[in-house]
Amino acid sequence: MGAITLEHVTKAFENITVIHHVDLEITDGEFVVFVGPSGCGKSTLLRLIAGLEDTTTGRIWIDGADVTRTPPAKRGLAMVFQSYALYPHMSVYNNIAFPLKMAGEDRGAIKQKVEAAAAILNLTSFLERRPAQLSGGQRQRVAIGRAIVRQPKAFLFDEPLSNLDAALRTNMRIEISELHQSLATTMIYVTHDQIEAMTMADKIVVLNAGRIEQVGSPLELYRKPANIFVAGFIGSPKMNLLEGAPAETRGAKTIGVRPEHILLSKESGEWSGVVGVAEHLGSDTFLHVQVDGIGSITARASGELGLAHGDQVWLTPPPERLYRFGEHGEAI
Amino acid sequence: MARAVTAKRKLTFTVIGWLIGLTLFFPILWTILTSFKTEGEAVATPPSFLFFNWTLENYFEVQSRSDYFRHAMNSVVISFGSTLLGLIVAIPAAWSMAFSPSKRTKDILMWMLSTKMLPPVGVLVPIYLMFRDSGLLDTRTGLVGVLMLMNLPIIVWMLYTYFKEIPNDILEAARMDGASLGREILYVLAPMAVPGIASTLLLNIILAWNEAFWTLNLTASSAAPLSAFIASYSSPEGLFWAKLSAASTLAIAPILVMGWFSQKQLVRGLTFGAVK
Numbered sequence: 001m002g003a004i005t006l007e008h009v010t011k012a013f014e015n016i017t018v019i020h021h022v023d024l025e026i027t028d029g030e031f032v033v034f035v036g037p038s039g040c041g042k043s044t045l046l047r048l049i050a051g052l053e054d055t056t057t058g059r060i061w062i063d064g065a066d067v068t069r070t071p072p073a074k075r076g077l078a079m080v081f082q083s084y085a086l087y088p089h090m091s092v093y094n095n096i097a098f099p100l101k102m103a104g105e106d107r108g109a110i111k112q113k114v115e116a117a118a119a120i121l122n123l124t125s126f127l128e129r130r131p132a133q134l135s136g137g138q139r140q141r142v143a144i145g146r147a148i149v150r151q152p153k154a155f156l157f158d159e160p161l162s163n164l165d166a167a168l169r170t171n172m173r174i175e176i177s178e179l180h181q182s183l184a185t186t187m188i189y190v191t192h193d194q195i196e197a198m199t200m201a202d203k204i205v206v207l208n209a210g211r212i213e214q215v216g217s218p219l220e221l222y223r224k225p226a227n228i229f230v231a232g233f234i235g236s237p238k239m240n241l242l243e244g245a246p247a248e249t250r251g252a253k254t255i256g257v258r259p260e261h262i263l264l265s266k267e268s269g270e271w272s273g274v275v276g277v278a279e280h281l282g283s284d285t286f287l288h289v290q291v292d293g294i295g296s297i298t299a300r301a302s303g304e305l306g307l308a309h310g311d312q313v314w315l316t317p318p319p320e321r322l323y324r325f326g327e328h329g330e331a332i
Numbered sequence: 333m334a335r336a337v338t339a340k341r342k343l344t345f346t347v348i349g350w351l352i353g354l355t356l357f358f359p360i361l362w363t364i365l366t367s368f369k370t371e372g373e374a375v376a377t378p379p380s381f382l383f384f385n386w387t388l389e390n391y392f393e394v395q396s397r398s399d400y401f402r403h404a405m406n407s408v409v410i411s412f413g414s415t416l417l418g419l420i421v422a423i424p425a426a427w428s429m430a431f432s433p434s435k436r437t438k439d440i441l442m443w444m445l446s447t448k449m450l451p452p453v454g455v456l457v458p459i460y461l462m463f464r465d466s467g468l469l470d471t472r473t474g475l476v477g478v479l480m481l482m483n484l485p486i487i488v489w490m491l492y493t494y495f496k497e498i499p500n501d502i503l504e505a506a507r508m509d510g511a512s513l514g515r516e517i518l519y520v521l522a523p524m525a526v527p528g529i530a531s532t533l534l535l536n537i538i539l540a541w542n543e544a545f546w547t548l549n550l551t552a553s554s555a556a557p558l559s560a561f562i563a564s565y566s567s568p569e570g571l572f573w574a575k576l577s578a579a580s581t582l583a584i585a586p587i588l589v590m591g592w593f594s595q596k597q598l599v600r601g602l603t604f605g606a607v608k
Binding site: 050051071072073074077078084088097102103146150 | 505507515
């Protein structure tokens with residue numbers, strides 16, 4: 001079991017409030033991703049759930065029990081840190097065995113569980129090594145091993161992949177997703193990388209300045225962003241947000257159109273512009289187009305497009321793919 | 333060409349390094365050599381370096397005139413006692429400052445250090461009177477207490493610096509892994525802080541061993557450590573260089589041997605954080 005409920009949770013450091021009245025329901029077995037820009041409070045929220053920080057007001061429930069004042073050791077959660085936080089003076093075996101020793105399990109059971117975790121994570125041949133003798137990816141796996149070995153109610157991941165290189169990050173992302181499927185345990189994952197959020201999550205919680213902007217499945221957030229912030233944050237390249245005449249004619253303060261939805265033509269369309277930079281990725285082409293009277297718009301075209309710097313191009317936003325936002329940035 | 337220049341520079345630096353090292357070591361060497369001379373040879377001009385009548389007479393005389401082992405035992409008790417007591421007080425203090433700092437932690441650290449800026453002689457009279465009235469004059473207990481207090485700011489500062497180097501994430505990981513505060517200290521913090529604690533211990537034993545101001549002023553005979561043992565040879569009847577040197581050699585020998593065997597630990601401790 002690993003159902004977690006946050007009820008009006010607030011956190012202030014001295015006079016600065018970093019988390020504002022957060023309410024959140026996480027059901028058992030869910031993979032929840034907290035995403036947002038740096039300093040939005042996502043790591044603080046995770047640390048509040050872990051018990052590493054005390055809430056200023058509000059309550060936290062795990063499986064129906066109020067754990068607001070329960071120390072981290074007694075919450076039954078496991079955490080994987082960004083810095084791995086392995087014990088440098090212990091072997092890989094002892095690192096993984098540490099939580100079991102703390103739980104007072106007998107040596108035989110510890111050995112069996114450590115070996116089982118090591119087998120899952122491909123660490124069997126490294127059990128006698130010290131963390132300093134491992135690569136970044138192996139260290140991350142030890143940190144995960146230490147977390148899974150005690151069968152916690154939920155796993156908390158604090159930007160676990162940000163210290164790894166791009167290729168390794170993709171592999172680890174898949175490994176963590178597979179782990180979630182095989183263990184079926186609640187996972188809360190903090191990241192600033194919206195690709196990680198979109199690919200891994202059952203449910204994404206978008207945070208901004210200590211407040212939840214929107215909660216929903218990845219595609220819900222992509223299709224129906226609640227406001228400008230979520231619209232701009234989810235999706236890569238970013239949604240084009242336009243103000244002024246094009247928005248006013250559509251009865252909105254701001255309109256948004258995703259680069260991949262814009263229709264491109266060399267002959268005709270709604271907006272005419274000149275290609276500034278064309279980024280050719282092979283599978284896609286990103287065009288940064290300077291449109292008269294509007295500004296820069298990014299458009300994404302599938303495959304290779306015969307357009308280069310200085311070429312004229314026509315852009316048309318399809319009405320059914322257009323997002324409209326009101327005075328305060330709310331979706332209308 | 334570049335290689336030749338490098339070799340030449342290397343040689344120059346080696347020579348300069350040796351010269352500085354020998355210059356620093358020379359007074360100790362000279363003290364040791366003088367301790368094996370007769371009083372006449374000790375003051376002879378020009379002084380003889382190695383070719384003199386080597387004798388152990390000064391050592392016998394020093395031992396017969398004043399009890400070396402009693403003084404040495406006092407030094408051991410005072411230096412080890414004050415350092416261990418200091419660690420017992422400083423570890424929790426440094427711990428809370430490093431891992432649970434408050435708004436005033438930096439001020440407290442500065443205030444502690446500022447007590448070292450006061451010349452000890454400035455508080456000699458009040459401390460002497462307090463010692464006299466409480467019957468602590470010429471007692472090991474009194475000296476252990478006063479030397480502990482004198483070195484406490486340095487012990488706290490050193491430990492604080494080492495503890496600050498230990499990433500908080502690792503301690504938090506232990507907490508998440510179900511460790512109580514006691515187990516977190518025992519299994520995670522202590523093993524990681526051992527080098528720092530050990531070098532603090534060594535440095536403070538050396539400082540307390542060589543301390544002369546308080547030991548000379550607050551002792552007479554029964555609690556007198558080796559610093560008082562040396563001082564007793566610079567008497568009003570005149571200086572006896574050879575005997576003074578023998579006394580000094582005997583006084584510094586134990587700490588020199590200890591320093592030699594722990595030099596790796598000391599260097600690591602003193603440069604902690606600087607070379608990582």
